[in-house]
Amino acid sequence: MSKLVLRNLSRRFGSFTAVDAIDLTLQEGEFVSLLGPSGCGKTTTLRMIAGFIPPTGGTIESDGVALSSPDAVTPPERRGMSMIFQSYAIWPNMTVAENVGFGLKLRKLPSEEVHRRTGEILEIVQMGHLAGRYPAELSGGQQQRVALARAIVVKPSVLLLDEPLSNLDANLREEMRFEIRRLHDEFRITTVYVTHDQAEAMVTSDRIAVMNAGKIEQVDAPFALYNRPRTRFVAGFIGRTNFLEARVHGGQLDLGGFALPAGVLNGHTPAAGQSVLLSVRPQSIALAREPGGDALSVPARIVEGAYLGEHWDYLVAPEGAGETKLRVTTLPSQRHQPGEQVWLRFDPDQMVPIA
Amino acid sequence: MTDTGRRLDRRGFVGLTAGGLLLPGLVRAQGIAPATEISAHERSLYDAAKKANESATWYVSHYTSETAEQIGRAFEATYPGIKANVVRTTAQVAYQRLTQDMRARVRNCDVFSSTDIGQYTTLKTDGQLEKYQPQNLRFLFETFQKASDPDHFYWVTSAGTVLINYNTRHVSAADAPKKWTDLLDPKWRNRIAVGHPSFSGYVGNWVVAMRLAYGWDFFKALEKNKPQIGRSINDTVTMLNSGERWVGAGPGATTQNSASKGNPLAIVYPEDGTLLMIATTGIMKSTRNPNAARLFVEFLMGKRTNEIHAANFTDTTRPDVPPYPGAKDLATVKLLRPTDAEIEKGIPEIRELWRDTFGV
Amino acid sequence: MLRRLSVIEPATLLWLLLVGALVVLVAWPVAELLVASFTAPRTGAWTLSNYAAAYGRARYVEALFNSLYLGAASAAICAVLAVPMAWACSRTDMPGRGFAWFTVLAAFIIPPYLGAVGWILLAGPNSGWINQAWVWLTGAEESLVNVYTFWGMAIVIALHSYPFIFIFTKSALDLVNSEMEDAANILGAGTWTTTLKITLPLVWPTILAGIILVFLETIALFGTPAIIGIPARINVVTTQLWQFFEHPVRAEVAAAYSMPLLLITAGLIGLQKLMLNRKGYVSQTGKGGERRMIKLGPWRWVLLAWCGFVCLLSVAAPMVALVQASFSRAWGRGFSLDNLTIKNYRYLLFEHDGAALAVVNTFVFSAAAATLAIFIALAIAYVVKRKLLPMGGALAFLCMAPFVIPGIVMAIGFYAAYAGPPLTLYGTAAMMILAFTARFLPIAYANGSAGVQMIHPEMEEAVRILGGGRLTAVKSVVIPLLKKALLGGWLLVFILATRELSAAIFLVGPETRTISVLLYDLSEEGNLEVLSALGGILLVITLVFVGTGMKLIGRDFMLRRGGE
Structure with a gap:
């Protein structure tokens, strides 16, 4: 069964149509990027998937269950997803370990398990030695790793990433691209990744959905997208031509x-x-x-x-x-x-x- | 001079002893708990009030908070089981609350005391007062009996005086003004303190009396001496104490109270008349506590209340209780007391005139 | 296989409850007042005659203008006092910045009413200490200063209002990036040019906001005009309002009389909003930058002297006068050993019937009102900033509305709404607490709103996507992050509530007397020695609270900063 289905999904803000009747289907374990210039509607789409924004048209389904429609929206906290934000949104009032363990605690897991899984995931993102630190004491890249760990540790049904690397410098950004892909290969979490950076999308994604002016222009694997662009926009946006x-x-x-x-x-x-x-x-x-x-x-x-x-x-x-x-x-x-x-x-x- | 000056009857000042005069007020109030004889009438009210589980809520503005509280406590001590809720605020607030209560049809207030006679005539006309003939009324000075409502809707329960007070550091007893018209002497320019008739009932009464006695020209002349205008009549005491002003038209009681602490103050009972200020009390119509309210009114006229008056530098209403230390025997003093009608009609007029003359 | 889902989050109920709270606190009393202003007192019929009565007479209109002049004058004086201090504390190496802070804090804690009494002792034209010293030193006939004048009153009011402008200006200046100044320096501008042309203009809207605040505070003030204005022969709105409550009471006229005040203040707040909405001002960005202390050289002593001068006027001098009175048997006798006593304090603490209760009441009411106001304001600010309910603007307006209503007018509305059935709150602590809460809701709201603005919404979204509801997000992220800001706001409201007189004096019941009401009563009774002692007690206890608060959150607690 398809993991996540966006069907004819639209979102209007006043007279402005941010997302215009898009269709997109993700298979279990698939990593799909929403790629496009700013204002193309990719972040709005992601936030509709998360449940922060209700659609004005169309539906979102997960595992065959409707999550969003113009009439009814399952709130974010009941979607079993997790998300990594552009600002990382690491809570400055909690230590690294508390940040990472927060979602587990919300799931009412026994504290030994919270402790164990937090420790494990921090090792995986190479942050185990900084578990007791506060976010203010971390570098940008380290905060990014905490955000990743926090999102993955709860084993979400869908992982959402909103331009997670845009605040990092160039070298770190390159490193983190591969880190994200590595983690995906390890955990196979169904992932939607929003970015305006084609290199990020190509490194990380199984498929890329190129968006422009609220519509999806083309969805394809990176190789096909580059070599067989179907629209002038895609050809021009992915690489130079x-x-x-x-x-x-x-x-x-x-x-x-x-x-x-x-x-x-x-x-x-x-x-x-x-x-x-x-x-x-x-x-x-x-x-x-x-x-x-x-x-x-x-x-x-x-x-x-x-x-x-x-x-x-x-x-x-x-x-x-x-x-x-x-x-x-x-x-x-x-x-x-x-x-x-x-x-x-x-x-x-x-x-x-x-x- | 109209016939507003009246003499208090001398009869009944017999209980006054030198010892009583000299005893410091607080000691007397607290040390000696005088046996209060409870009359049969009071007893029956008390029993009825107790039976109905009544309490008395008293809106009052003319006492200091402490005096009002002491009276409330003394009432509770005399009549155990009946609670007295003392709501002491400034006069405006008390009456405003009362009218708000009536509009909201809440009966918070059982007994209402104020120095503003106009409030009572209004309440009486509106049928908001309960008719009652207090039995203790007959123990008061005759003047006060006469000043009470002939239709038995409100009665005098307390009194005060407006007279000349002065700072003894700056003014010798010989130089002090002897009568009100002395205040017009240019030597008191920038030296006089008065209150404001829009903020103080005492001042309002005094202004009415002065106007009746000398016409408004008195105040036009007074303005030439640039008096300092406070709000309350008691502001004159503050002004004299500070030395900011030297003489004032002030309250007998507060001045003497302050002088008793050692402040350089003294009073003169003016030859042309000391203003007698009365405070009246009424029972609110359809009170939920009729027995307790009546009992409270009786208590306000009682000996115990008057002893508290004297201890707190408030004039007594009963001849059988000696006045506060330093007060003159009121029977030897010429008193001014405009009629209720004169006051009621006069106060709104003099407020306007005052504003015209003094600009505030 | 679409499943029907519920749209309503459980938290939505809570938001609706808050709207209810706002209605209770603000909308209902104000509505009562508005209705009253159009109602004939006896018949209850609809009428405009109250407005005709209130504004049909030149002397009533004159009082209104006096209030406006007074507000403008004391706001201007406040700016002169506060802006140099704020600049010195925020951006320079002036020594004694802690001392300047203490001055501001102390001036803020002292009830304006008490400060006015102190200044009467100091600057009474005949007996004021300053004038006595002047006459003694120079042998002059004429006195030097007279508190009983328009400017005397404006200055005395300003001396207890300038902390508002100081707080506003300093918090804005703290956000000005030094690079802005560096850029001017590099182009050849000196320190003074830079300050006057770059730094101060950047924070000008904030200074203006402070000025408007002081203006509004001044025209709503009752105590100081009552004791200084009347001897100065100046009638203002609040003293005129009081006179409407003289027999025959004309509450309806009073309501009508205060309505234009609401319009004026609403207009001013609109103006302020307009100014702050313009782009490019520092208060808008909210981002602090690098700050470098400006080296003042010898000028730092000049600024320190200015701070010392302000301290002398606003704190030291009136306090010395009050302390002297509080330890006197009879303050009219002046300094002498045999006049010294602690009897006034002993009397208040152990013998006075109501003082102990009033002290307890004051702090219980103030603490409860501060807590309530902070939480309601935070919640409303949250709802408005996160757009959780439609008509957020209206909610924000309701929160800010009490600001524009003179305390006594507000109290009338409160009494009309709550004293009687169905709530019958008269004489209860609840009544006082609700009134204080409503009165200082705007301050709490400004605080909460600035705080919420600083929290990135993604912080909460991160909680929600991990499975926490909105309330979990608020509890585990918003409140911990705003802890300091909230505590600061709490202290601010707490202090203001301990000073509150104009609403309290109307709503107070037998068991709910507060220190400020007792102070007023004592002044009416001419009992200055005890009054001063009570003021002393109030100050000592407030200082303990504030000191504790400052220990917890640092001395910058009054600054309008959100987050960390």
């Missing part, structure tokens, strides 16, 4: 000044006269000093280049394409001067038509 407007003319794919054979697009060849939008990732285009000798090689000129250490980032203008410019990334060793003549080579497998 070049958008090319293509029109089919007499067996040629006219890209506005230069052309490729129409057959290159795997199975998606549009009908003659139709236009199609292609997403072409910068790293899927190769740069060469010599022509490639086939139809996929296109002459171009370097407009500018930036060295980013791990790669070069060039802006190139295909010849005869007017204003069209493409971003291309190359290995760090491949240096070109602005104005230099180069040949672009497209990889048809990585040219994705967008709906």
Whole structure:
């Protein structure tokens, strides 16, 4: 049975529609991210799942039981979920151990068990030695670990995370991504993770639901999402890309000044006269000093280049394409001067038509 | 001069002894618990009150809190089993509460005592008072018997005086004003203290009496001497004590009480008349405690209450109880006492006039 | 398979109960008053004649204007006294900051009424100590100061109201980040320019809030105008109101007379809200920053002298006068050994019929009212800030409304509503406690509201998602986090309640007399020696309470800070 089902879920605030009729189903043990820019409705969705906000339309079910509908809402405390907040919400009036044991005490477990499980989970998040500390004496990363431990120790039916890493610095953030995934692999708790950071979502998630303006644009595994984006928004939001407007003319794919054979697009060849939008990732285009000798090689000129250490980032203008410019990334060793003549080579497998 | 000045009957001041005069008040009040004879009438009221499990709630404003409490305690001691609830506040509050009670149809108050005669005429007209003829009324000075309501709705239970008080450090007995009109002498400019008729019944009565005697011109002339205006009549005592002012139109009782502690104060009974202030008491209509209320009224006129009066520097109403230390034999003093009608009509008028003349 | 679920949380009932409490405490008495102001006294018919009577006469209107002038004057004086002190205590290296604190605290604890008596002893035009010293020193004919003037009264009132502005200003200044000042310094502004152009403007709305508070306090004050204003020949609203209760009593006219006061104050509070809602002021951000003490150099002695001067005026001088009186047999005799006695204290503590009871009453009522007010206010603030009920704004307004009602007017409403059936609370401790609670609810609310604002809602959501209900969240997180702030607010209300006179004097019953009422009675009886001794007792006991509180939560307890 599906663990968590959002069906036609909507939330309006006055005349503003924050969440617009979304559908999403999570399987038991699945880790799904809600990814999108700020204001896309991802946090509202999460808070509806938690029960803090009632929906104005649609339902939320868990294990086949309705939790939220516009008429009735199970309060958060009766959902058996747990949540990690953007601010961590570690209670400053309790020690680390008291924070972590709080949920267990609410479940009226015997105190030995509370003690034992608190100790265990603190070891797992490597906080065992700080059990007696107060939150004010902890670093941001340590507070984050306490929040994780506090949320996991109660074995929630669903774990909700609301941008949990956004207050950490870059290195720590990277470390914690893997920590979260590790904990998920260990406990297999059904998880909904809200973030605006695609790298976080890709590292942690089984599937990612990309949200924009209150709607889910696409739900897919990270690999599929990156390589087969279905909408312009997803293609642009997940990684960087070049958008090319293509029109089919007499067996040629006219890209506005230069052309490729129409057959290159795997199975998606549009009908003659139709236009199609292609997403072409910068790293899927190769740069060469010599022509490639086939139809996929296109002459171009370097407009500018930036060295980013791990790669070069060039802006190139295909010849005869007017204003069209493409971003291309190359290995760090491949240096070109602005104005230099180069040949672009497209990889048809990585040219994705967008709906 | 109208015929408002009356003389207290000398008859009955026989019980006064020098010893009684000199005894410090508190000792006398606490040390000697005088045997109170309970009359047959009082006895029957007491029994009836006890039987009905009654208590008496007394709204009172003119005593000090302590005097009022002492009277309440003495009542309870005399009549064990009957509780006296003493509600002592300022006059405005007491009456305001009473009217609020009546509006809310609560009968909190059984016995109501105040110095404002106008309140009684209103209550009487509105049928809010219970008719009763206290048997102890006949033991009071005749003046007080006469000042009680002829229709038996309210009776005098306490009295006070307004006279000239002065600071003995700044003013010798020889220089002190001898009569009210002496206060108009320019030598008292910035030296006089008075109260305010809108805040004090004593002052109101005094102003009415002065107006009757000398016309409002008296106050216009007084204003030329820039008197200090307090609220209560007792504020004059404070002003004299501090030396802020030297002479005042003040209360006999509080002045003497303060002087007895060693403060540099003395009093003059003015040649043109000491104002006699009376406080009356009534029983509220349809009281739930009719017997206790009547018993309490009898007690207020009794010897024991008057002994408490004297001990606390309040004028006595019975000739058989000596006055407080330092007080003159009222029978030898010329007294001013406007009629009830004059007071009732006069007070609202003089409040307006006062405001016109003194600006406050 | 949708299952029907209940929408109502159990806690919702509690919130509704609170709304009930607010209605009981505020709405009902005020409604009684409003109705009374439109009711003909005898017939009970609807009428406007009470308003005509109240405002149809120039002298009544004049009293209203006097009150407004007085409020403005004493608020301005308060600002002059308090702002430099607050700045010195918050941002500079002035020595003796603890002493300045003590001054403010002491001035706050002293009932304004008692302070006024002290100043009469000091600055009476003929006999005041200051004037006697002046005449003795200079041989002058004319006295130097006269307390019985408009400005005398305004200053005396200000001397016991400035702590409000101090508290407001200091807590706002504590939140100004030093970087703001550094930024001005780096551009070449000196300390004074920075302070005047940057620091003070940042906290200006808060200072203004304090000024409005003092203004409102002043026009609602009864005791000081009664003993200074009348000899000064100045009638104000409260003394005029009192006169409406002279026979023939015109409570309806009094009710009508006080209605414009409600409008004025409601308008002022609206204005204040408007100012505080503007963005970019420090009070709005609520975030403390790095603070560096400004080095004042020799100027620190100037500021210290100013604090000393304020202490002298507001605490030392009136207290010395009162203490002298309290240990005198007859204070009119002045200093001398044979005039020295402890009899006044002995009399009050052991012989007086009502004093011991009044002392106990005062502290029991004040403590109960403070507790009640803090908890109701906290709960309402919580409901409003967390938007648990619709019409939160109306609830907040009800909480703030008592602020605008003069104590005596409030007391009339209370008496009308509760003295009789169905509750018949007259003469009970409950009546006094409820009245004190209602009267100081606004202070408690401001405190609670600031506190709740500081708690991130996620703190509570974390409790709820783990399985605790809202009440568990409040009990295990909100209250522990606000412990200090609540205790501070409690002390504040407690102190104010021990000073309360204007409502108490109307509601007091035989068994419920408080010290402030007894003080007033004693002054009416002209018994200054005992009055001073009672004031001394009140101060000593209050100081013990406050001292204990400060031990528990630090001396900054009065600052409006929430959370840790």
